[in-house]
Amino acid sequence: MMIKKSFIICFLCCSALVFGQPNPQSKKITKTFFPDHEQIENVTPALQKKKGYTDYEELTSFLNKLVAQHPEKIKLSFIGESQKGKQIPMVRLTNPNSKEKIKVWMQGGLHGNESGSTESMLYLLYKILNDAQYNYLLDHIDLAIVPMANIDGYLKEDRYCANGLDLNRDQTKLMAPETTVLKNAFTSFNPEIALDFHEYRPYRKDFTQMGSFGITAAYDAMFLYSGNLNVPKNLRDLTKTLFVENAKKQLDKNDLRHHDYVSTGDYGGEIHFNQGSHNARSSATNFALNNTISTLFEIRGVGIGRTSFKRRINSSFLIAISYLETACNNIELVKSEIEKANKLANDAVVTSSKKIYKDSIKVIDLDANELIDMEVTIRDALQSKPKITRKRPKAYLINKEEEILIEKLKTLGATVETLNEKTELEVESYLISEYQRDAVKYEKMNLQTVETIVKKEKISFPMGTYKIPMNQRCANLIIEVLEPEAPNSFVSFGVLETSQEQKLPIYRLLN
Structure with a gap:
């Protein structure tokens, strides 16, 4: 020993x-x-x-x-x-x-x-x-x-x-x-x-x-x-x-x-x-x-x-x-x-879980100077299963004050449009129902873990509201950054700060 x-x-x-x-x-x-x-x-x-x-x-x-x-x-x-x-x-x-x-x-x-x-x-x-x-x-x-x-x-x-x-x-x-x-x-x-x-x-x-x-x-x-x-x-x-x-x-x-x-x-x-x-x-x-x-x-x-x-x-x-x-x-x-x-x-997969199983990997035992097979527990992202899924929207809408989010979306390759007139639309909105903010920073950001209530409602959106259509090549990346519970989203990383009972400035347009 x-x-x-x-x-x-x-x-x-x-x-x-x-x-x-x-x-x-x-x-x-x-x-x-x-x-x-x-x-x-x-x-x-x-x-x-x-x-x-x-x-x-x-x-x-x-x-x-x-x-x-x-x-x-x-x-x-x-x-x-x-x-x-x-x-x-x-x-x-x-x-x-x-x-x-x-x-x-x-x-x-x-x-x-x-x-x-x-x-x-x-x-x-x-x-x-x-x-x-x-x-x-x-x-x-x-x-x-x-x-x-x-x-x-x-x-x-x-x-x-x-x-x-x-x-x-x-x-x-x-x-x-x-x-x-x-x-x-x-x-x-x-x-x-x-x-x-x-x-x-x-x-x-x-x-x-x-x-x-x-x-x-x-x-x-x-x-x-x-x-x-x-x-x-x-x-x-x-x-x-x-x-x-x-x-x-x-x-x-x-x-x-x-x-x-x-x-x-x-x-x-x-x-x-x-x-x-x-x-x-x-x-x-x-x-x-x-x-x-x-x-x-x-x-x-x-x-x-x-x-x-x-x-x-x-x-x-x-x-x-x-x-x-x-x-x-x-x-x-x-x-x-x-x-x-x-x-x-x-459908949009918001969160997923990895398959967990026993398997062996090859390693070098330093004492014996030998290549050996070592049994380990594997958490396999290549065999993931969905946990939270949502119907894929036709587009996301974002309040016109959220220019930082829009610039990041454009950098990620997204095409962004704007409403050219005041428009009433039936959308799904997010209300933060559970909220936790990490006190210790990760990559200089205070991570946020949230749960949301997704609710259908009619909203009159002003001219200049941003619209991110989903008929584009990077649509799946848009899901990852805009769905709030996704582990690498703008909300999860604290790029968009929020709090308990707050309504997010992001909306899902289904029709």
């Missing part, structure tokens, strides 16, 4: 120093399970040096060089500034021809301490432009890449942006300038496929309690795709059975371990593993709610410095190429399934 306690104390001390001093991963673990992939060429800035990562000047120099070498295929633009005044670059690649194209969005570096994700995007750019076996992809694809989304965080190897926000928890409340910039660029590009590259932490505090003397994560890559029930089922199925499965096969061919995304959480003193996601506050679901084929990738890398750096880049590169190849081979299928999804008018 004393030995185990000593190990855990040592483990925690190492893990607390997450930026590589010291690295919690032993050379033995690296050699046995995560040897580097030497086929990765030293063609990006970080790969051409022994320490550190690509800095901002190296990034812009690298991109400018690619533009100079391939001006007919790549265009560089800047979509906005970081909070510290750094221009955020986006590159757009395609071969100029008359063939039908499919639009693919990729981003890396949304979390500043996940440096491998940015380097993977740079490596992908280089290979697509310079390796003849990949050139054909641009005949069929219009590709937009933001390689370093969180520049300020990246330059100090910090997960968060300059004002302390997590950019992948900010996708509905839109409180960070970088989030708005990225959303505007995403909406303008209007992709059919959207990919977000991340890295995850393989050594966690709660892992010290597992196995005989602790464990570490074994998967080179994990796939996070949405289980949100407002994402049309045909797109959820197409993402899983075609894109994700093809990428997993490619990883298998290269002896890289993979799994659907899992992360730990404490539930009544027990550690459970959450699988998948249905949270609109993060990119995987947020993109999917735009009726887009969407996946977020987590590569094993946070907190281990440059250990297995080429292996990590190779994992992302193989996944990215697989998605691009699958897109090229299925252009008509993807476009037709998105068109089907755009025409659906299913």
